[in-house]
Amino acid sequence: MTVRSVILGTGSALPAQRVSNAELAERVDTSDEWIVERTGIRFRHIAGPEETTGTLAADAARAALESAGVEASSIDLIVLATATPDQTFPATATRVQSALGILDCVAFDVAAVCSGFLYAVQVADSMLRAGVHRRALVIGAETFSRLLDWEDRTTCVLFGDGAGAIVLEAQDTDGEAPQGILSTKLHADGRYNDLLYVDGGVSTTGTVGKLRMKGREVFRHAVTNLASVMNESLAMAGLQPSDVDWVVPHQANARILDATARKLDLAPEKVIVTVDRHANTSAGSVPLALDAAVRDGRIQRGDLLVLEAMGGGFTWGAAVVRF
Numbered sequence: 001m002t003v004r005s006v007i008l009g010t011g012s013a014l015p016a017q018r019v020s021n022a023e024l025a026e027r028v029d030t031s032d033e034w035i036v037e038r039t040g041i042r043f044r045h046i047a048g049p050e051e052t053t054g055t056l057a058a059d060a061a062r063a064a065l066e067s068a069g070v071e072a073s074s075i076d077l078i079v080l081a082t083a084t085p086d087q088t089f090p091a092t093a094t095r096v097q098s099a100l101g102i103l104d105c106v107a108f109d110v111a112a113v114c115s116g117f118l119y120a121v122q123v124a125d126s127m128l129r130a131g132v133h134r135r136a137l138v139i140g141a142e143t144f145s146r147l148l149d150w151e152d153r154t155t156c157v158l159f160g161d162g163a164g165a166i167v168l169e170a171q172d173t174d175g176e177a178p179q180g181i182l183s184t185k186l187h188a189d190g191r192y193n194d195l196l197y198v199d200g201g202v203s204t205t206g207t208v209g210k211l212r213m214k215g216r217e218v219f220r221h222a223v224t225n226l227a228s229v230m231n232e233s234l235a236m237a238g239l240q241p242s243d244v245d246w247v248v249p250h251q252a253n254a255r256i257l258d259a260t261a262r263k264l265d266l267a268p269e270k271v272i273v274t275v276d277r278h279a280n281t282s283a284g285s286v287p288l289a290l291d292a293a294v295r296d297g298r299i300q301r302g303d304l305l306v307l308e309a310m311g312g313g314f315t316w317g318a319a320v321v322r323f
């Protein structure tokens with residue numbers, strides 16, 4: 001018998017307000033045609049004044065608990081990935097804990113920007129397999145709209161707000177095609193800090209700052225790093241790209257998704273795409289895409305998934321999961 005972290009349920013939450021490319025074109029010098037052609041994005045959701053990373057995360061967590069059919073009180077670990085916490089401290093994970101009425105558990109945030117959910121999955125998976133905890137909520141949640149420079153057309157059209165969550169449980173698994181997380185692989189390379197960053201911070205400027213990005217260079221690194229980490233995680237699980245039923249990628253740009261799938265010789269129909277309606281929701285994007293494909297019936301129990309993401313740092317990672 002091997003202990004693995006099995007996904008019991010998935011959930012997600014989006015702000016009520018949905019903004020089209022045409023509406024953005026009224027604010028900055030851009031067009032629906034440019035955005036669709038270069039990125040595949042058509043809509044993004046933008047948080048209103050009452051909506052925060054914490055409220056979206058709590059809504060996504062409630063939906064995941066419902067789909068898992070378990071009580072909030074049974075959760076003993078919350079790992080929340082975000083680069084846009086409600087407050088500098090305490091961790092947004094503790095705000096989710098309180099919103100869910102969980103009286104005692106371990107709760108903390110991890111920061112790896114767009115790869116944050118993959119980092120959170122590896123952290124939670126390690127703690128569950130070590131026997132330290134039994135049932136975890138792993139959440140990716142962001143309100144990137146609050147970090148955007150709305151005068152900068154090269155970045156403000158690319159991002160949106162949202163959250164996704166999964167419930168993981170440590171289970172004894174066995175057999176030919178065991179369920180659960182089969183492998184995770186993470187990377188970071190801090191030499192590339194200045195290609196994608198926020199120009200503020202508590203201990204530097206004392207301000208929140210705005211997102212800055214050299215998009216073309218990020219693009220180039222993304223395709224290479226994502227293809228390579230997907231291959232690494234599959235090899236760790238003793239599997240090949242041809243074994244994969246669904247790729248659940250970070251949703252930054254439709255062209256990155258296409259180019260990465262081509263590198264691995266994966267059929268485009270196997271790639272879950274939500275970037276058209278959500279844009280890039282950073283740590284929220286992988287669990288949002290996962291939940292969308294579970295709810296619309298594409299992802300079924302027993303399917304083999306590869307989750308992948310890359311973000312500021314650079315950080316990047318992948319996870320192989322039998323759903």
Ligand SMILES: CC(C)(COP(=O)(O)OP(=O)(O)OC[C@H]1O[C@@H](n2cnc3c(N)ncnc32)[C@H](O)[C@@H]1OP(=O)(O)O)[C@@H](O)C(=O)NCCC(=O)NCCS
Nearest residue numbers: 030031034038114153154157215216218219252253310311
């Ligand atoms: C950002 C990105 C869409 C830009 O596409 P690109 O094809 O590289 O375009 P460029 O940056 O070379 O810009 C081409 C032109 O479009 C213009 N442009 C940029 N943003 C525009 C916008 N929103 N609307 C209209 N024109 C725009 C540029 O000013 C440039 O004009 P110029 O040729 O007159 O100087 C693309 O580089 C990308 O997706 N990069 C990865 C970003 C990413 O995924 N980041 C997150 C990772 S977690």
